[in-house]
Amino acid sequence: MSSVKELELNSPLKPKFNPLNLAVILFLLVAVGVSARETQFSFTTFFQDSNTRAIARFVSGLWPPATNVQFLKTVFILMVETIEISLVGTTLAVLVGFPLSLLAVRQRGEEFSRERLGTARWALRWSLYYLVRAFLNLFRGIPELVWALAFVTAVGLGPLPGVLALAVHSTGILGKLYAEMFESVDQRLVEMVRSTGATETQVLLFARLPLSLSVFLSYTLFRWECNMRAATVLGFVGAGGIGTQLIISIKLFRYNEVMTLILAILILIALVDILGQFLRTRVLDAPGRCRK
């Protein structure tokens, strides 16, 4: 019979020296070192004479923020435009991403086997699945700014290319997130609803959606928050929003205007956060909400 000591010695949990681990750590350290060198990283850069002067000029220029009425009016109009871009962009992304996500859900269960569906339907189902996944990857893989550049080329300057850029990129993200959310609901409950003879759309309405409503809201609101942040820089490439003014003020060295714009962006982000909390509370914390 094996003693406790033997068991301990043979336990898979017992740490063992593995030269491969050491090699991986060494490789990572070398990679970080080489990358730092290639990117000219240096702690002392900040303290070089010309740089300290530039930093001091920038920081001292930030305060006091620009407060002349004409500029504040422009900032306010651009803030509203930024909110509008993010709002329309996110809504479009939800409207397109949601139905696409349904096609990107991997249906589990022997009901969806090749034998049950028939080869033609089974092949069509899986082709659609991979096609939608590929499109979602494409939408998601290209950053908002690159989409914005493409749409500026296509439809000209202004907020519209910004809206389209956010919509396309967020469709890729939300479509994937929704699909994974719907896939991860308790399969036993999905089977329970299916056992009533429900169609997959009814399974969505009776099980997948109610079971993932809180996550659905969180993802969507978080995406809106991200889009709001993204919308602040879309103006750099001429796609509307507060970034349009930010890039002008930076290029003209008007740092006090930059400060006002940074504060405006912070207010925007805080607004989205507060509104998000309010919506979550309204939808999720209402006990037993149901129309009688």
Added chain:
Amino acid sequence: MIAVEARDLTKIYPGGVYGLRDVNVKIEEGEMVGILGASGAGKTTLFRLINGALYPTRGCLKVLGRTMSEISLNALRELRRKLAVIYQRHNVVPSLPVVYNVLMGSSDSLSLAQTVRLFFYLREEEREEVSAILRELGIEDKMYTRAEELSGGQQQRVAVARAIISKPQLVLADEPIASVDSGTAIKVMETLRRLNSERGATILVSLHQVDCALRYCSRLLVFSHGRLIYDGDPGGVRAIDLYQEDLSHVQC
């Protein structure tokens, strides 16, 4: 007519584990059949095969005249509308109010638009129907409560309510009273008996409580390690066999 017919029915799970092994059984419409067996004996596998969640590996299974190994997905949905399944647990969608958990039982009579409409507006007759069933089961006051706020026993009654509203020809109850209080257990079993005697539904109910099976069922099937080892009168089953199958004699 025959409700369920299995010939050499075998289910092997991935990895080579036998769920069921060469099961032969015929269940006539209108029977109330108790299924006994220790955990892992094959009871749940049988139910999942009957309801089409699993595909037979070998042999033949006919449910209400449909051959399960050849059934298409659409035909399977049609068949499921004639069945009602009550599970031991995971019977309710926790975040949905009870009324929707019950109404999903009548999903066959609802178009997509009507299903969406339910979440915004309930018709008078829908409310009346659900309310009457819940009253019968003693949980009428919970109609608009989220299912997650109910006790285990109350959730089980919701599952029974869903079975009633679907007007099933065949009820599959998989250990419906294994984790509920005795009051609920009696209510569940009495309701199953009424579905059987008044509406002519065929009932297959798996139980751990032998006494309960003897009291309510007209026929018993006993499973052991995926094989059907007894099929017949409740009176004919030997207590010693049941003890060997690790079944408890719990009063019901």
